[in-house]
Amino acid sequence: MPCSYPLQMERARELTGEVATAELPARAGSRNTRVLVVEDEHDIAALIKHALERSGDVQASIVGSGDAALRAVAENPPDLIILDLNLPVLSGTEVCRILRGRPDTANLPVIMLTARTAESDRVTGLDLGADDYVTKPFSLRELSARVRAVLRRRTTMAGAKPAVYNSGRLMADFDAVAVSVDGAAIRLTRREFELLRFFVENKNRVVSRDRLLERVWGYDRFIETRSVDVHVGRLRAKLGPVGTQIETVVGLGYRFVD
Numbered sequence: 001m002p003c004s005y006p007l008q009m010e011r012a013r014e015l016t017g018e019v020a021t022a023e024l025p026a027r028a029g030s031r032n033t034r035v036l037v038v039e040d041e042h043d044i045a046a047l048i049k050h051a052l053e054r055s056g057d058v059q060a061s062i063v064g065s066g067d068a069a070l071r072a073v074a075e076n077p078p079d080l081i082i083l084d085l086n087l088p089v090l091s092g093t094e095v096c097r098i099l100r101g102r103p104d105t106a107n108l109p110v111i112m113l114t115a116r117t118a119e120s121d122r123v124t125g126l127d128l129g130a131d132d133y134v135t136k137p138f139s140l141r142e143l144s145a146r147v148r149a150v151l152r153r154r155t156t157m158a159g160a161k162p163a164v165y166n167s168g169r170l171m172a173d174f175d176a177v178a179v180s181v182d183g184a185a186i187r188l189t190r191r192e193f194e195l196l197r198f199f200v201e202n203k204n205r206v207v208s209r210d211r212l213l214e215r216v217w218g219y220d221r222f223i224e225t226r227s228v229d230v231h232v233g234r235l236r237a238k239l240g241p242v243g244t245q246i247e248t249v250v251g252l253g254y255r256f257v258d
């Protein structure tokens with residue numbers, strides 16, 4: 001009876017309600033979130049992997065150098081990368097620059113780890129399009145919270161309703177993730193794009209930095225409000241002549257003027 005074993009398996013699954021996840025296609029809707037941890041300090045990498053996988057729905061893999069990270073991403077693109085800045089061979093900033101320059105990885109969520117506390121490093125990371133950064137030493141809880149926040153935003157973006165804003169000069173297609181000013185395409189980072197989306201959704205209303213932190217960053221405890229100003233400043237600069245639509249409301253926050 002060659003079929004009896006699979007049939008028994010089916011029966012067992014029916015009884016227990018168990019899903020044979022190993023048999024599901026790799027890209028099924030319920031698949032685990034794959035996180036690539038790029039860190040040469042193996043103890044730290046292993047701790048991160050352990051903390052992330054504790055939730056049960058994350059599968060983390062580790063590589064110890066920048067060039068290995070690029071190979072791993074090419075072979076099997078993850079859902080998110082935790083990228084240390086200090087790496088052998090190819091630095092984290094170089095890896096981020098390369099990923100952002102490739103169309104297939106331009107929007108891959110990246111959280112940077114840096115041992116350095118200098119603001120210039122963080123600004124460089126954000127400038128390169130990192131979604132977030134965490135300064136060492138960090139708590140695993142904090143890192144996990146940031147990973148969840150970045151992934152939640154990604155899910156929100158994926159499930160967002162089609163929406164287009166068109167002022168004549170500024171055209172933003174939030175479904176197609178395309179923004180242009182006077183017909184010329186503007187390249188925004190994920191965060192800048194979501195900032196713009198939130199501004200447009202709340203046009204002509206004052207939005208506080210705290211609200212932006214909560215709605216665009218997804219949490220309110222770990223990031224400095226100064227980062228909001230840095231991102232808004234960059235978004236404004238990229239929007240060029242229509243950047244003035246984002247007004248600073250002294251003492252309150254910002255207002256996108258339609």
Ligand code: CA
Pocket residue numbers: 039040041084085086087
């Ligand atoms: Ca390192």
